[in-house]
Amino acid sequence: xxxxxxxDTGKEVKQVQTALQIGVDGIFGNLTDISVRKFQDHNxxxxxxxxxxxxxxxxKIDEVKEEEPTPPNTTTDSNYLWIFDNGHGGIIDGVYxxxxxxSPKWDDGSILYEGEFxxxxxxxxxKLCTNAGIECVNLVDTQEDISLSRRTDKxxxxxxxxxxxxxxSCIYVSVHANGFSDESANGxxxxxxxxxxxxxxxxxVLAKKAAAEFPDEKMRKDTRDGDADKESNFWVLRKxxxxxxxxxxxxxxxxxxxxxxxxxxxxxxxxAKIHFQMIQEVEEKKLV
Ligand SMILES: [Zn+2]
Numbered sequence: 458x459x460x461x462x463x464x465d466t467g468k469e470v471k472q473v474q475t476a477l478q479i480g481v482d483g484i485f486g487n488l489t490d491i492s493v494r495k496f497q498d499h500n501x502x503x504x505x506x507x508x509x510x511x512x513x514x515x516x517k518i519d520e521v522k523e524e525e526p527t528p529p530n531t532t533t534d535s536n537y538l539w540i541f542d543n544g545h546g547g548i549i550d551g552v553y554x555x556x557x558x559x560s561p562k563w564d565d566g567s568i569l570y571e572g573e574f575x576x577x578x579x580x581x582x583x584k585l586c587t588n589a590g591i592e593c594v595n596l597v598d599t600q601e602d603i604s605l606s607r608r609t610d611k612x613x614x615x616x617x618x619x620x621x622x623x624x625x626s627c628i629y630v631s632v633h634a635n636g637f638s639d640e641s642a643n644g645x646x647x648x649x650x651x652x653x654x655x656x657x658x659x660x661x662v663l664a665k666k667a668a669a670e671f672p673d674e675k676m677r678k679d680t681r682d683g684d685a686d687k688e689s690n691f692w693v694l695r696k697x698x699x700x701x702x703x704x705x706x707x708x709x710x711x712x713x714x715x716x717x718x719x720x721x722x723x724x725x726x727x728x729a730k731i732h733f734q735m736i737q738e739v740e741e742k743k744l745v
Contacts, residue, residue, distance in 0.1 A: 458508075494506050542631045544632060655745040
């Protein structure tokens with residue numbers, strides 16, 4: 458394997474990014490550099506950001522591990538089709554597709570692009586669910602920034618098709634990171650549409666998992682005092698015809714939230730984990 462480092466481009470860089478589960482654009486930029494260094498740190502390698510023979514080997518082992526099937530799927534079928542929405546655009550040819558929706562550039566040079574983070578979580582969830590035999594779909598399987606109305610139209614189409622096919626219901630999960638003008642704002646939250654609906658049952662399971670996983674973090678019960686135009690007043694929750702939730706996974710505008718969870722592979726794993734735990738509980742207990 459060719460040695461690659463910051464500034465390089467091409468298919469090897471894409472392979473590194475795929476293995477690290479970060480945005481795959483083939484450009485070895487800041488985020489890739491940070492992710493490689495973190496990976497090297499976790500794997501007792503020299504932390505130099507250079508993907509040489511040893512790092513390649515470790516990345517491959519990691520990849521193989523991930524491909525290994527998780528415990529045999531004992532459920533014959535899942536009770537719901539889970540629709541994951543990764544909110545905002547991704548990164549195409551090194552260009553983030555959405556204006557705003559990013560962290561400040563921190564002193565260490567790192568920056569979090571929300572759409573890239575959202576995709577990293579959704580990609581993990583797709584993998585976890587697929588391995589567990591839980592039906593799921595990535596609503597926006599592209600790096601493009603797809604409008605909110607197209608997202609909800611597509612989700613509703615999937616819902617209707619599924620109903621016609623076998624009567625199975627869908628549950629819509631939109632994954633985001635929060636942002637606010639005041640850097641001190643922090644914590645985790647989940648939203649549903651107004652009123653008491655089936656969505657609230659799903660959201661409260663997720664909130665419970667989040668509180669258990671992140672006991673030292675602020676669990677925001679009502680963040681309507683936060684960003685006023687948050688995801689366009691939750692268009693996706695108002696316009697979807699199925700149980701729908703939207704998680705705001707910590708604040709990208711808060712230094713420690715951003716570094717501990719959003720820019721961190723381990724943090725991303727934990728955020729994906731709480732969503733997956735929610736899915737498992739809702740599936741097992743047929744909660745909605
Ligand atoms: Zn968002």
